[in-house]
Amino acid sequence: MSGAFRISNAGRLTPARTARFTFDGKAYTGVEGDTLASALLANGVHLVGRSFKYHRPRGFLSAGAEEPNALVEIARDSARKTPNVRATVQELYDGLSAKSQNRWPSLSFDVGAVNDVASPFFSAGFYYKTFMWPKSAWKNLYEPNIRSAAGLGVAPDQPDPDHYSSRFAHCDVLVLGGGAAGLAAALAAAETGVRVIIADEQAEFGGALRFESGARIEGQGGWAWAQGIVAQLKAMGNVRVLSRTTAFGYYAQNFVGLVERVSEHLADPGHDVPRERLWQVRAKRVVLATGAIERHMVFADNDRPGVMLASAARTYLNHYGVAVGRNVGVYTANDSAYGAAIDLKKAGVNVAAIVDLRDNPSGTLIDQARAAGIEIHDGRAVTRVGGKLRVSSMTVQPKNGGGERTIAIDALLMSAGWTPSVHLFSQSRGKVAFNEDKRFVPGTYAQDCVSVGACNGTDGLAASMDEAYAAGTKAAKEAGGKATKVSKPKVDADEIWSRGMLGSAPGAGPDTTVKAFVDFQNDVTAKDIRQAVREGMRSIEHVKRFTTNGMATDQGKTSNMHGLAIAADMLSKPIPEVGLTTFRAPYTPVTFGAIISHARGPLFDPTRRTPMHGWAEKHGAVFEDVGQWKRAWYFPRAGEDMHAAVNRECVTVRKTAGLFDASTLGKIEVVGPDAAKFMELLYTNPWEKLEAGRCRYGIMLREDGFIYDDGVVGRLAADRFHVTTTTGGAARVMNHMEDYLQTEFPHLNVWLTSISEQWAVIAVQGPKSRDIIAPLVEGIDMSDEAMPHMSVREGKICGVPTRLFRMSFTGDRGFEVNVPADYGQAVWEALWAEGQKHGAAAYGTEAMHVLRAEKGYIIVGQDTDGTVTPNDAGLDWAVGKKKADFVGIRGLTRLDLVAKGRKQLVGLRTKDPRVVLEEGAQVVDNPNQPIPMKMIGHVTSSYWSENCGRSIALALIAGGRDRAGETLYVPMPDKVIEVEVTGMVFFDEKGERLNG
Amino acid sequence: MLLIRCPYCEEERPELEFRNAGEAHIARPTDIAAISDDDFEKFFFIRQNPKGIIYERWRHLHGCARFFNAVRDTVSDKFVMTYKAGEPKPSKLPGVSK
Missing domain, CATH: 3.50.50.60 (FAD/NAD(P)-binding domain)
Structure with missing residues (x-):
């Protein structure tokens, strides 16, 4: 038998198909098709939880999704623990393990229940009033203690192993x-x-x-x-x-x-x-x-286990075959509870009495109840109930006062009507x-x-x-x-029942101090709502927030209308004038898992890998995330830390050569008869006169005159440009170009194609770079005369097509070998083999950063921040002075962009060459001024340069270029660092190594 | 998630495919280098941000990639209509009185 309260021949479940489960460690048996609630009720268990604020013992109010009380933790294993599961919707399965919440040390003896006795101190709004001072105590004392005492279930502390x-x-x-x-x-x-x-x-x-x-x-x-x-x-x-x-x-x-x-x-x-x-x-x-959804009656101690909605009791009987008691009382203000009473009576449960708040109720259901021999006390109210862990009696009184009568019961079914x-x-x-x-x-x-x-x-x-x-x-x-x-x-x-009542019933009257619950989940009583109105709350939105009525996870499914009616009554206003709060999603709680679905862990965001990723992995690269890209950061050899590896890579590039995977660079092909005109409009530089086969460093501005992106552009033919962008800027530069082409310059005959992923890019930089590449190249004369710095040639390398750029992001002789992505790794391996003959190294993004900083080459987004003009960055030479138009031309002449004292990019040398500044550190001109100090700029790039034998840094400093030679200060928590303002080039100032 | 009709694809597609691109019908002056500070301020910085009908640009980024114009009610968040880039501001809006 699956519980003493299971009634044979009632319900729709098959009694033979049993399922075992535990609740708070105790073993029970239920039936397949049960909910946890019906299975516990079948075993006579009503006490399932403790309330949120007062730790009052609680049972099942409902048989559905509106349940505010019966919240339990379901645990499948140590990682699969779900708190606050409504026992009334959790279907039973064999082996289910459930635990009650919000109680210590046990459900029947809970120390926290002292809150119930102390409740006069915890009335509505007490958080707002009691914990106002001292101010610091909120953060350190009140909030942590309230948080640990309040709340319902405990969140799982392990990653969710399930998939959604x-x-x-x-x-x-x-x-x-x-x-x-x-x-x-x-x-x-x-x-x-x-x-x-x-x-x-x-x-x-x-x-x-x-x-x-x-x-x-x-x-x-x-x-x-x-x-x-x-x-x-x-x-x-x-x-x-x-x-x-x-x-x-x-x-x-x-x-x-x-x-x-x-x-x-x-x-x-x-x-x-x-x-x-x-x-x-x-x-x-x-x-x-x-x-x-059926509403409960609002009366004293209406939250005692065993007091529940009439429709719930009827569901447990008619669907699950479970009687919620052996001797039940009914308290109602509408007809529907009669149906429950009649069904229970027919099933052999004693119905002690129906207490109906209405005078002389009539109708088919009432007649049927009478015919079934059920006592009906009309015009009466249940003013309170006896029993603590389970209801034991109800006290009935005429609703306008008079003699009391106490009736013994073990469950009380209530209905105030339907919402x-x-x-x-x-x-x-x-x-x-x-x-x-x-x-x-x-x-x-x-x-x-x-x-x-x-x-x-x-x-x-x-x-x-x-x-x-x-x-x-x-x-x-x-x-x-x-x-x-x-x-x-x-x-x-058919069964027809309507109407009912809203608000509190007699026995929860204004002059009592009893707890007549409106919102079970947040422990809000009728008295709290009245108090909120007395304290000046007029709108239901204020009453709701002051009392927290309807703000629990059940969103007030049973409580909203009662709370509203009580407030309206106090305000002597019609209900619509007090207003109804807005319902918001979700209707019932939704797990994060369902919303996140597959998008977590490695599937949270796409991972982009270059064609040479596998080679880098095999050669021990440490990777860094750059947007969605995985980029090789440095290639440590045995015994090397990052510092040692980066130093070696930097020195090797300048001594012989280095190979660098630059495939992540954004690449856009600008093609068409008007391609040069378009380039003139989108970049600050002049393009019309750039010969095919030559390259130029281009700067792109926004209309406001600030640097948006930069990159080297190669002109492959009169009508074809191979544009490179920063790695992070690829998508937005393409969007920016398309925007102007489609909407401002649609008359231009130009076609834009993103080719970022079509070409793998291998940068070979250093004095030996040409010697490494030349043996593999067909059809390109790589001599300085035929292919000077900043030129581009098309030909073949290792038998596959290449766009070979001679350009440098290190300041040494350098090339960037573009090959179709599918051949990227093969060509890299061939170049690597050639490089080995010369002692070349593979280098990562960290060495790349150091090498470019040694030459004062900026990185857009690191040395600029969206408020830097070409002039600020020392790049005025790249702005075509004779041009009539380009995006940003008018922005550049704005008053504040030509004003004196703008922050300018300069070099900083620490007085102690061994000290490396922190990127982002603030710079001041007088370290002895009172705090807060006036900050005149900040460090944008800072590295140890093994090639220079000292630290180097770039910084944006107000009026920076005029301060050359000045001493400035970088205050740090433990010391102040002295620095000297210098030019931006730290290595090979004359630039002789580009052809070295 | 809203449904937006792309005037080029000629069908309604989910909002996920689109990106908003700011207020519409703000033409870049052809003589931009010569305009006054006030005119540049109006062109670049001043936006309507109306309560009600807004004319704005959208891009069908994950579709045909075209920029187009849309009329949207910022109160109801409903799209009134969409039309191609370069077409004039519609003088009559379907379903909108006044």
Whole structure:
């Protein structure tokens, strides 16, 4: 037997298919198809958690997604621990292990419960008032202590070993909610042939038919009908049926986020299936059939374990075959609780009494209850309940006062009425309207969607299904469906219940100090809401934040309307004037895993590797990340640290030669009759007169006159330029060029092609560079006369095509060998073999940085920061003075760009040559001035230069070039470093080595 | 995620394929080197940032890669229409009164 409270012949589960599980270490047996909640209730367990603030013992309030109390930790292993799982939606599987939260040392004896006694000190807004001073104590004392005492579950401390997936989907009609209304709408739409997706958060479709024993459709029970329709929909090629799938967010233009729990319910999911799947669905039309959520009654100690929603008790009985007690009481303000009482009575559970707040209630259900012999106390209220870890009695009193009577019970079912679930409608930016039944229902629509059934405030099964079927047909037609003969399902028997009450019931009155809970998850009572109004909160938005009502992870699914009604009552205003807070995504909590999906670890961002990456790896390169690229940083030999390796690489390049992988450079081919005109407009330099076969260093500005990018450009032919950009600038330079070509200069006949990944680039730099390359080259005369510095030739190397640039980023004789990417590694290996004959080294990006800094060559983005002009960088020579136009020409003459005292790029030499400055360090001219000191610039590049035998640095300094020879100071935490302002060239100032 | 109609591809594509490129109908002066500081300020720095209808440029970056113009309502975040680069500012907007 799977629990003493399992009732034979009740429910839809198969008792023989048992599943074992543990809760707080104790072993229990449930049945396949149970939720953790129903399985625990079957074993008589009501106490499952402690509340957030007062550590009050808590049980199950609901049987669904709205559950505020029964939050547990589910652990599959040490890494797979999920906190704050609602026991009412977690499906049972064999071996499930659950733990209660927020209690110490045990669930039944929790030290933190002292908060309940001390609660007068913790009233609404107490955080805001109590911890105001001293100011520093908030950070060091209050916040850490509050954080450790508050909160619910504990986040897992290991990486998530599960995998998640994600899908995009499109459909004509998306139906959200798989109750009677949703199924009717989906059926109607599907019959027209359009593409339909229907999703429901439960394991099985049927919604409220799970408990509504009175419903009969098409000659069968409501639940059986629903299962038949689901089977019918699944068999249709144009319908996708998603169970265990929650629509958590409704975004612009009918874009809806769904999360499907693929394997949370499986004992051993294996590694083939994802844990969850994110669906991003774009629908032409959306049908919202999200139902309604029952509200609790607000009275003293209404949070005791065993006190729950009537529909929940009815679900546990009719679906799971579990009685929530043996002697239950009912407290209601509407008819629906009667259905629960009647069903329980029929199943053999004693119903001690129904307490109905209404005077002389009447109707079919009330008559049936009377006929079943259930005592009905109308016009009365439950003013309090007895029992602490489990409800033991209810005290009943006429609602206007009078004699009390205490009735022994072991569970209390309550219903204050039903709140339409307008969450997704509200997320779609639709405006709700407050109707005559005192319900917020969909009012003005903002998107192509429609609400049907209980979420639209429609009462009764027949009316809901009629409305849904019509809406499904209409939505399908609007989405392009063909009209068909309809087969609208016929409702044979119905349960109709509506209305109820909002706010607190008698017994939670203004003059009491009792705890009548409005929001269970955040421990907000009716008194707290009244206090918020007394303390001056007028808008519901303020009341909500002051009390935290509705701000827990359940988003106030059961509490919002009660809180609003109490505030409105205090303010003597109609409810709509106090306002309803906005519902925001997600409807229920969504895991980070589902949102991140595959995009984590190595798949978080693409990794770009050059064609020579494998060679570098084999030769022990240490890599650095440059954007998405992996670049060889340095090539340490045995026993070398980074410093030693970089020094050796730098010295070798200048002594013999070095090979460097420059493939990551951005490369753009600018082609067409107007190519030179286009280049004139996009770069500061003159291009028209550059001969084919020659290169030029180009500077690109933004319209504001600041340096945007730079690079060497080779003119291959009159109508063809091979442009290089910085590694990081490749994409934005291409965008910048396309923008001007398409929108400002569309009259130019030019074609732009990104060729960054078509060409691998091997830089060979150093005195022996020509000797290394020449033996492998065919058809190019590499003599100084035929191929001077800054020229480009096309020919062959190792038998494959090459664009051979003679250029230098080191200041020594140098070449850049461009070859088709597929041949990159082969050509590199051939050059490496030649280089070995001369003692050449491979060098990485660090040595490249040092070598260019020795020559004062800038790196855009390191020595410039988007506020540096060519003049600031000492590159005025690269701006064509005779040009009539180029992008940035007007920006360069702006007042502040020609003003004196601008920061200029200069060299810095430390007085002590061994001291290497920190990049980013601030520079001052007087180290003895009071703090805060006036900073006149900062260090942009700084290295140890083995070739110079000292440290070198570049810095942006206000009026820098006029300060040559001046001593400046770099204050550091432990010392002040003296530096001298110099020119930017530290090595071979005359530039003789370019032809050396 | 918004759907944006590319006037070149002539179909609606998800926002992921596009990049915003700032306000539209700001032509670069042909004699830009000669314009006054005030005119340069208006051309380069001053933008409308309206509450309501905005004319802006978008690029179908991960599609045809063309720049085009769009009319969007900044209050509802809805696209009113899109049109090709170089076409004049539409005088009438579909579905917008006034």
